[in-house]
Amino acid sequence: MIFSVQRDVSKDPLTLSQVAELLEIPRQQILKTKLPLIDEPRFYYGDVMSLREEITTKDSDPLIDEHLGSGCTQYGLEFFQANRKRLGKIRMIAIYHDSINAAVDGYFVPHKGFVSGVGTPHLVLKDFEGKEIWLDGLLCGYGGEGPRGSYSLLKECGFSDEVARVVEYAPIVKVLQDEDGNVDVITRSGIETGNDQNKGIYLTDSGVLHSKSRKPEDIDRFLPHPKEAEVHIGEGERFKTLLIRDESGREMWIEASKIIADCDIEWHPLSIKQAKKTLISELNRFGFELDKGQKQTLFDIIDTKLSVKSLSRPEKLFDWMDAIIEKRKRQ
Known part of the structure; x- marks a missing residue:
């Protein structure tokens, strides 16, 4: 965390x-x-x-x-x-x-x-x-x-x-x-399981009730009163997880693919910017409204953790994405 x-x-x-x-x-x-x-x-x-x-x-x-x-x-x-x-x-x-x-x-x-x-x-x-x-x-x-x-x-x-x-x-x-x-x-009404008998809800090894459901109505019913949010970013890795927890200890993880599209490339400035925007949107969606100082602290940490390194993707893809960014800058 x-x-x-x-x-x-x-x-x-x-x-x-x-x-x-x-x-x-x-x-x-x-x-x-x-x-x-x-x-x-x-x-x-x-x-x-x-x-x-x-x-x-x-x-x-x-x-x-x-x-x-x-x-x-x-x-x-x-x-x-x-x-x-x-x-x-x-x-x-x-x-x-x-x-x-x-x-x-x-x-x-x-x-x-x-x-x-x-x-x-x-x-x-x-x-x-x-x-x-x-x-x-x-x-x-x-x-x-x-x-x-x-x-x-x-x-x-x-x-x-x-x-x-x-x-x-x-x-x-x-x-x-x-x-x-x-x-x-x-x-x-409640969470409708349909063919999924447990709707992605299970007990962790520590006995915490956890949900993998991504339907907005299921999220609202599983965590109607979210109390704590944690941002997890691995050292030098992609944006990992947003963890939401309520007062009873129930948890829901918003995975990396929910924050930003998953891909086999290192972080690009445009991706980091989008990750920040989507993260704030997700926090707001659960009722966590960060003040200006909190946002800046979080963004500084993200910039440090996800610093742009030598990109491992194919050179043609690298040139193509840079061309798009330059074109947007000029607009």
Whole structure:
């Protein structure tokens, strides 16, 4: 690493639904109760607020379905019925069509049975004491066996038919309940895996959740609140990597080919200039706005690390590119 920058995520705007998910409290309770984490709920367009403190990661010791990874609805229901009495009154049920979104929400464990190394449930139950059960094979977002299993579980937990049927219509469903029995249902989209079962999301050797996805919508869902950016440049080598990290430790690497087209030549002044421009654009895209001094520091380091040396490319290509640069200078 040769350069790093941080940003304050504690004032990132959040929708009312996002706050409800983070605090696992029905939206109607948030609106009528002054909560210590909420800084005088500030509304923009009627539905946005910010948390005073940084978003925290989940810390639990869940009871995990022994068949996690099987995708079997019947196994999931049987495990729930065998262990239901271990939970008290249900506070939250989270259901995922693509289980990798459970990992993005913090529900994952290292698991050799998954290609990604990330063991994820399709359904999570949590009671008011914080105890959790993770189940597989109970899904949402379509009409089929998995959502029918989720519907059956919600009914067994005492939720109404109207609430239970929501599982057919959204790829992520969160059912929230307060102590008084008031129920709220939040639905949203998530990362769609398609044929890529883990969407390039995996665990590093150090246990950090990492993503290789390059789709803007996936990036926003994987790292909605980026906190730290690191620039990595190898000694005398090409521009290597931009690393983005959030407060929970999740990481995303923007590879060299994302910053500038890969090629088998040493650095040229025009390439260095383009790398700087694209790098600043990428940092801005993640909310890292460098001041004038920070930009100059970064650019000075890049100029030093990527100093132009004798070019190893063919001489004709060298002459051709220089001719283009000279022509642009004269324009």
